[in-house]
Amino acid sequence: MSDAESTLKDQGVLGAVWDHDAVKLTALVGAIFGIYVLGGVLLDFGMRQQLNSIAQLAFLIGVFAMLALALNLHWGYTGLFNIGVIGFMAIGIYTTAVLSKGASLTEPSAGTTGGFGLPLWVGIIGGVVAAALFGGLVALPALRLRADYFAIVTVGISEIVRFTLLESTFQQGQVFGYWVGLGGGSGLILDFDPTERLLGALGLLEPYTASVERIGIRLGIGANPKPVFDTLLYGLILLVFLVGFYVLLQRLGNSPYGRVLKAIREDEEATKSLGKDTNRFKIKAFMIGCGLMGLGGILFYAAQGAITPSAFRPRITFFVWIALIIGGAGSNTGSVVGGAVFAAFLFRGPLFFKNIVQETFQVNAVDTFAAAAAPLASANPIPLVVYTIDSMDQLQLVIMGLVLIYLMHNRPEGALGHRKEAASPIQLRNRRDRETDPSTATDGGQRGVDDE
Numbered sequence: 001m002s003d004a005e006s007t008l009k010d011q012g013v014l015g016a017v018w019d020h021d022a023v024k025l026t027a028l029v030g031a032i033f034g035i036y037v038l039g040g041v042l043l044d045f046g047m048r049q050q051l052n053s054i055a056q057l058a059f060l061i062g063v064f065a066m067l068a069l070a071l072n073l074h075w076g077y078t079g080l081f082n083i084g085v086i087g088f089m090a091i092g093i094y095t096t097a098v099l100s101k102g103a104s105l106t107e108p109s110a111g112t113t114g115g116f117g118l119p120l121w122v123g124i125i126g127g128v129v130a131a132a133l134f135g136g137l138v139a140l141p142a143l144r145l146r147a148d149y150f151a152i153v154t155v156g157i158s159e160i161v162r163f164t165l166l167e168s169t170f171q172q173g174q175v176f177g178y179w180v181g182l183g184g185g186s187g188l189i190l191d192f193d194p195t196e197r198l199l200g201a202l203g204l205l206e207p208y209t210a211s212v213e214r215i216g217i218r219l220g221i222g223a224n225p226k227p228v229f230d231t232l233l234y235g236l237i238l239l240v241f242l243v244g245f246y247v248l249l250q251r252l253g254n255s256p257y258g259r260v261l262k263a264i265r266e267d268e269e270a271t272k273s274l275g276k277d278t279n280r281f282k283i284k285a286f287m288i289g290c291g292l293m294g295l296g297g298i299l300f301y302a303a304q305g306a307i308t309p310s311a312f313r314p315r316i317t318f319f320v321w322i323a324l325i326i327g328g329a330g331s332n333t334g335s336v337v338g339g340a341v342f343a344a345f346l347f348r349g350p351l352f353f354k355n356i357v358q359e360t361f362q363v364n365a366v367d368t369f370a371a372a373a374a375p376l377a378s379a380n381p382i383p384l385v386v387y388t389i390d391s392m393d394q395l396q397l398v399i400m401g402l403v404l405i406y407l408m409h410n411r412p413e414g415a416l417g418h419r420k421e422a423a424s425p426i427q428l429r430n431r432r433d434r435e436t437d438p439s440t441a442t443d444g445g446q447r448g449v450d451d452e
Helices: 003-018 021-042 047-078 085-100 120-142 147-166 194-201 205-219 226-254 256-266 268-273 278-304 315-327 332-347 349-361 369-378 382-390 392-410 431-436
Strands: 173-175 178-180
Touching: 003 021, 021 047, 021 226, 021 332, 021 349, 047 085, 047 226, 047 256, 047 278, 047 315, 047 332, 085 120, 085 147, 085 278, 085 315, 120 147, 120 194, 120 278, 194 205, 194 226, 194 278, 205 226, 226 256, 226 278, 226 332, 256 268, 256 278, 268 278, 315 332, 315 392, 332 349, 332 392, 349 382, 349 392, 369 382, 382 392
Parallel strands: none
Antiparallel strands: 173 178
């Protein structure tokens, strides 16, 4: 084989590998981590700060991509306009907290609330099931409404959930002999560490703790390196959950059930004419998506040590929608791309960029917008630019809004564009196709050959 033929063969192999979405997603996430590591070098981060930065980024990519995938099942697959994501997240984590917090058979002191003391894995399952069942209760009456009214119902339900969590009536009470409650406005203290519970269940807690101490000394992280490694491990766990979400929804989308959901999205009346009970399919899809949102809420808040109703305002729902729009609705790969890009460049990026600029150029901003804008009269935009960079944390929502407006006007189909999906995971070809052209069109048709 000549060198040219060998090169072409290698390029063909590499091209075939690159065609897999999983490879592209891995490359994207790796590139994002590389950018943040380089930013840490510019900020003169030590090893401890670099690991914290990577851990936080992994956490944000994991949760936003998972939530975008769950929302894509509603909107991208079935056309259900759900803007109450945060409400189902709240149900998931609060149910898990009530089930898995330490049990109390006597009335706790003021400001504390007990739970049923069940294993954490039972609490997680309970939280997912509770979110799914609540989604079913919402869907039963609401699916009779038009898309815009359905959206209003979901955001209204989300706010009802939040105000219920604030209600002092449910702050604490006795259930089956246990003193449990939702904590009211004070919220709940989460007296469980999900990372330690997982390591303990696997029998790895003691070896992990000893290894962390040794590795921390070698890397020069300093005293008490365990919190850093705990945060990093939790971020990696979330990325594993993200892979599970992605595989689950990919298989669901390629199944006969998933193809019916896409048909409902495109033309519900035509789907009904084929004998499909569209309401039953939509209720099931809504329940599955709500259950996944509940799991996303559990993973989002379980490691924070405490939860309060104020954390469940609608803002997170719109963050998830932005992530989905960035990647493109209807594509699981696009949902992960959108979640990663949103987390890295819109949610955490502005503040990270501000820190890099201020550390690199050592500039001081003026105190007021008027003082920053006044030099424009003499064609000097530098004070305004510096003031804008210094105000990045306050302008974060403005930046998100501008990006969203740009996408909706110029690329409403998302970053990946319109991607045709196979009508069936099984290639459909006639005899002449098999003899002359093994490739088929992605929409189930054929290329280059007339029908027999």
